[in-house]
Amino acid sequence: MEIFTIVIITVVLGLLFSAFRILREYERGVVFMLGRFYRVKGPGLVIIIPVLQQMMRVDLRTVVSDIPTQDLITKDNVSVKVNAVLYFRVVDPERAIINVENFMEATGQLAQTTLRSVLGQHELDELLAQRERLNHDIQEILDQQTDQWGIKVSNVEIKHVDIDESMIRAIAKQAEAERVRRAKVIHANGEEQAAGKLVEAAKLLSQENGAMQLRYLQTLTEIAGEKSSTIVFPLPGVLLDVIERLGSNPPADGK
Numbered sequence: 001m002e003i004f005t006i007v008i009i010t011v012v013l014g015l016l017f018s019a020f021r022i023l024r025e026y027e028r029g030v031v032f033m034l035g036r037f038y039r040v041k042g043p044g045l046v047i048i049i050p051v052l053q054q055m056m057r058v059d060l061r062t063v064v065s066d067i068p069t070q071d072l073i074t075k076d077n078v079s080v081k082v083n084a085v086l087y088f089r090v091v092d093p094e095r096a097i098i099n100v101e102n103f104m105e106a107t108g109q110l111a112q113t114t115l116r117s118v119l120g121q122h123e124l125d126e127l128l129a130q131r132e133r134l135n136h137d138i139q140e141i142l143d144q145q146t147d148q149w150g151i152k153v154s155n156v157e158i159k160h161v162d163i164d165e166s167m168i169r170a171i172a173k174q175a176e177a178e179r180v181r182r183a184k185v186i187h188a189n190g191e192e193q194a195a196g197k198l199v200e201a202a203k204l205l206s207q208e209n210g211a212m213q214l215r216y217l218q219t220l221t222e223i224a225g226e227k228s229s230t231i232v233f234p235l236p237g238v239l240l241d242v243i244e245r246l247g248s249n250p251p252a253d254g255k
Contacts, residue, residue: 015050022046028093029055040093058093062154065108069162072116076123081162086111086142092150100149107142107151114141124163124171131158 023029023042031038031046032054041055048055069083088107090096096103118138119127127134135156143153163171 019048019050020045021048021055023057026059026061028058028060030058030093030097031055037094037098056097058090058096060090060093062087062089063104065104065111067108067111067115069160070112070116072120074119074124074127075121078124079164080124080127081160082115082119082127082158083160084111084115084138084156084158086153087155087157088142088146088151088153090150091152095148095150103149103151106149107146107153110145111138111142111156114138114145127161134158 021029023044023046025043027042029041029046031041031048033049034052038053046055065086065088067084067086069081071079071081073079086107090103100106115138118141119134122130122134135158139153139156142156146153
């Protein structure tokens with residue numbers, strides 16, 4: 001009889017101790033009463049009725065999950081390997097436990113499929129140059145789809161984009177060709193602007209009679225600054241006409 005009493009007391013004490021649970025500040029307890037949802041408790045000291053109630057802990061801190069490397073083909077048929085990092089947290093413990101069997105695994109698998117789907121709709125140049133926009137698009141899609149699970153996806157960051165060696169050489173050649181094209185365009189624009197300025201200058205010089213002579217003298221001054229320069233002075237047309245007339249009509253006194 002004494003042994004039976006000791007066993008009963010031990011069981012009762014065990015049940016009493018098991019009724020007390022302590023939840024940290026970042027934890028919540030989803031309590032079920034006879035299999036049905038009862039309430040969300042915590043943080044702090046939580047009392048659970050043994051046998052009648054069961055509790056599942058849920059961590060509310062942000063989870064950092066690494067999305068494994070995904071093989072995908074871009075819109076311009078380039079095969080690449082991409083991996084990313086996912087940041088999410090539970091905002092509704094009730095839905096996170098009731099609406100999905102394992103919200104951690106479900107969110108990770110959804111992130112992988114969404115990553116392949118979104119990036120496969122863009123060309124390689126966009127994938128390399130517009131990561132911030134692509135991160136935002138993936139984050140929005142994941143956040144909408146995980147809302148029913150009580151999950152908030154706060155951020156998605158693409159880490160690495162691995163390309164085949166042959167494709168890297170092709171991209172380098174393309175970049176070099178683009179730089180050459182831009183240099184030629186800039187040079188052509190400069191020539192066009194210079195030609196326009198020369199036309200404007202010619203129009204201004206033609207409007208004034210003495211402007212051309214002044215420009216001519218200025219040019220001679222610049223040339224004279226060169227020590228090794230030889231300057232040939234052309235005679236103006238008016239002076240040539242005077243000399244020609246004098247040669248054809250010498251003075252009467254022969255001088």
